[in-house]
Amino acid sequence: MQFHLNGFKPGNYQIPDAVREPSPIQPILDLPKEVDVLIVGGGPAGLTMARQLSEFTDITTCLADLEEGPLVFGRADGISCRTMEIMEGFNCSEMIAKESYRLNQNTFWEPDTEQPKNIKRTHKIPDARIGLSEFPHGIVNQARLHELLLEGMRNSVTKLVPHYSRKLVELDVDPNLTQDLDAHPITAKFELNDGSQSPKTETIKAKYIVGCDGARSAVRRGLSISLEGDSANKAWGVMDLLLVTDFPDIRVKSFIQSKEHGAVMTIPREGGYLCRFYIELGLLENGQRAGDLNLKAEDVIAKAQQIMHPYKLDVKEVAWWSIYEVGQRIAQRFDDTPIDNPENLIPRAFVAGDACHTHSPKGGWGLNTSLPDTFNLGWKMASVLQGKCKPELLQTYSTERRKVALQLINADKELSKLVATRPTSNNDAPEAKTNTADIEKFMARQNGFVSGTAIEYYPSYISTGIENQHLASGFKIGQRFHSAEAIRVGDGDRQHLGHLNKADGRWRIFVFGNKQCPTEASSDSYKLVEFLANADTSPIQKYTPADTDIDSIFDVYGVFQQQDLSIDGLQDFLWPAKGKYGLRDYEKVFHAEKGNDIFELRNVNRSEGCMVVVRPDQHIANILPLTAHKELTAFFDEFMIR
Incomplete structure (x- = not known):
């Protein structure tokens, strides 16, 4: 399928470019007073949790999101084959497979030994993930994935829809009630951000809460859960571009390293014309944030043009862009029970997705790790709420998914150092070695983890034998x-x-x-x-x-x-x-x-x-x-x- 020829237009790709429109903003409805499950955050983790619970008429669910409506411009782009398998569980994999760009090849570019200011292709190889699943590893706008999950929620037996424009301002978990499974120990207070001068305050009580509200999670802060790991120390730019170029591999995933100006990773996007660029910018000072650099889109494009010399990049439209920091951090715990849980307490509050693990987006792990977080948690919570399984089952979420998050953090650290041509922290060697062969070896070694097909929950009483x-x-x-x-x-x-x-x-x-x-x-x-x-x-x-x-x-x-x-x-x-x-x-x-x-x-x-x-x-x-x-x-x- 081809689209975005005359400019990037989000929405349903089954509708022609000329008449496609973003999803309309939904009317604001009051929050319910009491629910079984409160989900905070409408990203891939929150929507996956809600999509599962929407199938059960005996479970009341509320999803509250800070944004004013559904996502329009994608942040993540890669849809791993394991994520495709999960979407097949929701009966919507066919549409993603049809609309997405399929990653079949990788190319590697390094400085030309004869003309070091220029880059030169060293080799092209098949993508290492081919054959790991019946589904491909594809590229599609994250907003499109959200749209399919939202559609499934609306069409479910519960007709579940999110409550937008809600800011979580206060969270309380009553420790005297957490082990009474019939109680509602969670009290959450939200502000309705509808543009009025006096925001309306709403309070909701819940049996369980799941924080899927991103790296600056209000739920995580409310639970006093700390993030551990390396703080951000290097800035990268990310851009979705419509451009005219003589770079021959613009429709192939490419790792590009220049001699003096840094690195670029290009990923073709869905529709045949759009392309995503990850552009290495530089080290950050202690305490400095990427936003402090005050860079414009033109600055980031100019950096990419320097790296990809002698090829021309004539950018016609920037569909979306951002600056992000490379830093790998993981939540100390993924639920509200103490570390190692010596009293065998039943958790009532959870964090998932970026709320409990942060990293760079280059490996495509953000969405593809966040979504399986709540795919793991959703069925367990439903089984406990319906009285099918013992509540101790909920303890296995943190055990299983934190192990995966630790693997993710380690892999991301390695990839961040390999992709960069400059050190990724002040403690690294003065000059990182420019060698795309190391990236190729990494991708081949980690292909099962990158695709999600090698993620393993073992051993436990629900994974044994x-x-x-x-x-x-x-x-x-x-x-x-x-x-x-x-x-x-x-x-x-x-x-x-x-x-x-x-x-x-x-x-x-x-x-x-x-x-x-x-x-x-x-x-x-x-x-x-x-x-x-x-x-x-x-x-x-x-x-x-x-x-x-x-x-x-x-x-x-x-x-x-x-x-x-x-x-x-x-x-x-x-x-x-x-x-x-x-x-x-x-x-x-x-x-x-x-x-x-x-x-x-x-x-x-x-x-x-x-x-x-x-x-x-x-x-x-x-x-x-x-x-x-x-x-x-x-x-x-x-x-x-x-």
Whole structure:
């Protein structure tokens, strides 16, 4: 798709440039007096949290945001393939994949050895993330991602919409009420910033609060959580440009290092014409902020032109630009419980996204780390509020996501030093070595982390079973379920199994059958299905409410090696009767495809088969033998409520 030819115009890219308009400002409605969950901040983390909770009619949610309306100009641009997998959980990955620019190549430019004032391409390589997921790593306006999440909220059963123009001015968490799960220990006071001379003050009480309000988080300050790490010490410029240039790789992601003027990283944007530039500016003095430099857009463009000599940059329009500081900091804790939580307290207040980890934007990690923060937290909070899981489950958010944030901070420090041609702090060597080969090696080494596909939650009581990893070594315990295709028995359709892991709060159990025919009563698969369907000790029987569909808590799928199966030869549990009419579900049984065999692709043991248990956030929780009936029940007994 091509757009922005005659100037940058935000909004829905399905609407032609000539008539596209930004989303209208929504009317201001009063805040509710009391809710289950209060979300502060409408960035990717806040919207992802709200999008999950919008699916549950028995949970009241409020999202309050300081801005006067939805984001128009994007801050982040990269959408990692793992983020695309999460968006598939919300049923909107297709639109992003269609509209985004796909990163397929990287080029590297260094000073020309014969004419050092000029830059020269050293080499071009395929992007290291290709093949890590069925989805590409793409580039699209962050505002467009927000728009899709907002649309999903509006169209949900709760019709959830944000409350804009709200500034959090006071936050109180009553320590006497935090361990009473029916209480509302959170009291938040907001000012309505609608331009009036006497701002209206509103107060809301909540069972839980999630601070997704950015690097200067008012929620984090209200919880007295400190940021630790390196303060900002180097300034970079970031710009979205429409330009005419003779630089040959303007539509390829490029790392460019000059001899004397610094570095530029260029990233093509969606639409075929727009391009983002990250431009190295220089060191900051102690206590100095990037805003203190008083630079204009023309100054930053001039710097880029110096770096990219002898190529010309004729900038026709600056769609958006900013100056930012390189600094890596992480919150001391991600919730309101003490460090190490010696009293085993249940957290009631959380921080996510930039509110708990700050870093440079060059690696595309901001949005792609913030969004999974609340994708991790959302299902846990919903499960606790609905009485499905023990409240201790909420303690795992900080443990799992802070580990990821620490990895992010370390990776960002390394990348910031590699991309820069000057030292990134006063303590660094006087002159950083200019070597794009080091950047290439870094990207290859970190490609799983950069793409989000290697993020791992392990070990814990909701990510365990390493002794059985050999049964399916291609499904890494603690990592996301790595999708592959199989053929649906009911209609012969080819289906990505990972796309069955929707963001609806349900657990998935994939039964990968062994060489025994699953229609034979003596087979391990048949006995397992019989146990799941009928045994009193089955987790399905123990934890599924009697007045709901059989798959309302656990969604079970059969994946078999035999290719001559017929749906009517399998147990009713694998094609259950559901809904008020008792209609049959024909979409739960699959067989491997010749030439595209999921058992081979994910190295599933053909002789023994296995169960793969998948969490509501698409990460693998456990792998068990087909005969491990008691162990399956024991796993869920650890944290679920009957």
